[in-house]
Every structure is written in structure tokens, then in C-alpha cells.
Amino acid sequence: MRQSGGTMKHLLVICGASGVGKTTIQDYLVDKYGFERVITHTTRPQREHEVDGCDYYFETKNSFFKNNYFEYVEYDHCYYGSSREGLEQAWLKSDWAVIVLDTEGAATYYEKLKEKLICWYIYVPDSAVLLKRLERRDTGYDAATKRLSSKEAKRDMNVPPKIEHFCTRMRNDNWEETEENIKKNLIKAGCCN
Numbered sequence: 202m203r204q205s206g207g208t209m210k211h212l213l214v215i216c217g218a219s220g221v222g223k224t225t226i227q228d229y230l231v232d233k234y235g236f237e238r239v240i241t242h243t244t245r246p247q248r249e250h251e252v253d254g255c256d257y258y259f260e261t262k263n264s265f266f267k268n269n270y271f272e273y274v275e276y277d278h279c280y281y282g283s284s285r286e287g288l289e290q291a292w293l294k295s296d297w298a299v300i301v302l303d304t305e306g307a308a309t310y311y312e313k314l315k316e317k318l319i320c321w322y323i324y325v326p327d328s329a330v331l332l333k334r335l336e337r338r339d340t341g342y343d344a345a346t347k348r349l350s351s352k353e354a355k356r357d358m359n360v361p362p363k364i365e366h367f368c369t370r371m372r373n374d375n376w377e378e379t380e381e382n383i384k385k386n387l388i389k390a391g392c393c394n
């Protein structure tokens with residue numbers, strides 16, 4: 202893939218419901234295609250496997266609002282926000298940056314970045330499969346169902362009309378097919394041959 206050096210910068214936004222595989226796909230883009238991640242800020246409690254400054258900048262309600270945000274949202278009673286500085290830092294390292302956002306954030310970024318933005322909406326067609334994944338990740342049925350019960354999580358279970366015209370839908374329930382689709386869509390976006 203093309204590294205930083207004068208070509209147009211791009212931001213790939215990955216959005217979709219909880220547990221569809223947004224973070225997994227982001228990690229794959231970093232490892233396999235040299236994308237640079239934009240790390241965002243949140244007041245959500247840190248999960249056991251997560252590392253502060255790597256998965257998120259974990260904030261208190263107090264510290265969260267001391268940062269300067271490009272955009273921020275409330276999602277399931279917690280705040281999430283991303284800074285312009287985070288994006289600029291990622292673009293210093295690679296022409297291709299990647300960020301995981303809710304669909305509201307995806308719409309905001311589209312308004313600001315237009316042709317620099319590529320947006321993938323990830324989905325898993327079978328909700329039972331999604332629930333099973335979350336049970337494994339969030340340990341238990343109660344935590345998993347709770348994760349999917351907020352109004353924002355329900356909203357993001359389908360492509361909201363305001364992002365429909367600029368996002369590419371990508372199914373993620375068979376990893377080999379996902380790898381193929383990632384490659385196909387990156388070629389289409391001009392990221393690799």
C-alpha cells in the first residue's frame with residue numbers, strides 16, 4: 202500500500218453494531234495493509250484485555266471534556282470522541298488512516314472530509330451469531346444482551362438513512378470471505394493493486 206508522501210490522504214471509517222467485528226477488521230488493516238489507527242477517547246469502563254492509549258484513551262467524565270474534539274457522541278450512556286490532532290498524527294505516518302466510529306460519527310466525518318473518506322458498514326445477518334460472539338467477548342448472556350439494548354446499538358443494527366449513500370456494506374460472518382471483500386474494496390478505493 203502507499204505510504205505517507207504527498208498522495209491524497211484517506212480516512213477509512215468502520216462502523217456497525219456492537220460485535221460485528223469492527224475492531225477485528227481495523228487490526229487486520231493495520232497488520233496486513235499498513236493502515237495507521239486513529240485512537241479515540243472514551244468514558245466507557247476499560248475491558249479486561251484493553252490497553253489504555255492503545256485501544257482507547259480511557260477518560261473520566263472530568264478528563265474527557267478537557268480534550269478538544271473534532272466530534273463526540275454519547276453511546277450507551279458513555280462518551281466517545283475523536284480529535285483532529287489524532288487524525289493528523291495518523292496521516293503523518295501513513296496516507297491511509299482507519300478509525301472505528303458509530304454511525305453518527307461516520308456522518309459527521311463525511312460532512313467534513315467528503316472525498317477523502319471511505320466508509321464501511323459492517324454487519325452480521327444472523328442476530329443469534331452476533332449474540333454468541335458478544336457472549337464470548339463480554340462474558341455472558343446478560344452482558345451481551347445489555348450491550349445490544351441501548352438505543353444507539355439498536356440504531357446501528359441497520360444502516361441509518363443518512364449514511365446509506367456513502368457507505369459500503371460488508372458482511373462479516375465468514376472470515377475468508379471478509380478478507381476477500383476487504384481486498385476487493387481496497388483495490389476499488391485505490392489503496393492497493
Ligand SMILES: Nc1nc2c(ncn2[C@@H]2O[C@H](COP(=O)(O)OP(=O)(O)O)[C@@H](O)[C@H]2O)c(=O)[nH]1
Nearest residue numbers: 219220241245274276281282283301302303306
Ligand atoms: N462517534 C464516535 N464513535 C466512536 C468513537 N470511538 C468509538 N466509537 C464508537 O462507539 C461505539 C461503542 O464502542 P465500544 O464501547 O468500543 O463498543 P463495541 O462496539 O461493543 O466494541 C462503537 O460504535 C464505536 O465505533 C469516537 O471517537 N466517535
Ligand SMILES: Nc1ncnc2c1ncn2[C@@H]1O[C@H](COP(=O)(O)OP(=O)(O)O)[C@@H](O)[C@H]1O
Nearest residue numbers: 219220221222223224225334338373374375376
Ligand atoms: N468473521 C468472524 N467470524 C467469527 N468471529 C469473529 C469474526 N470477526 C470478528 N469476530 C469475533 O467477534 C467478536 C467481536 O469482534 P470485535 O472486533 O470486538 O467487534 P466490534 O469492534 O464490532 O464490537 C470478537 O471476539 C472477534 O474475535
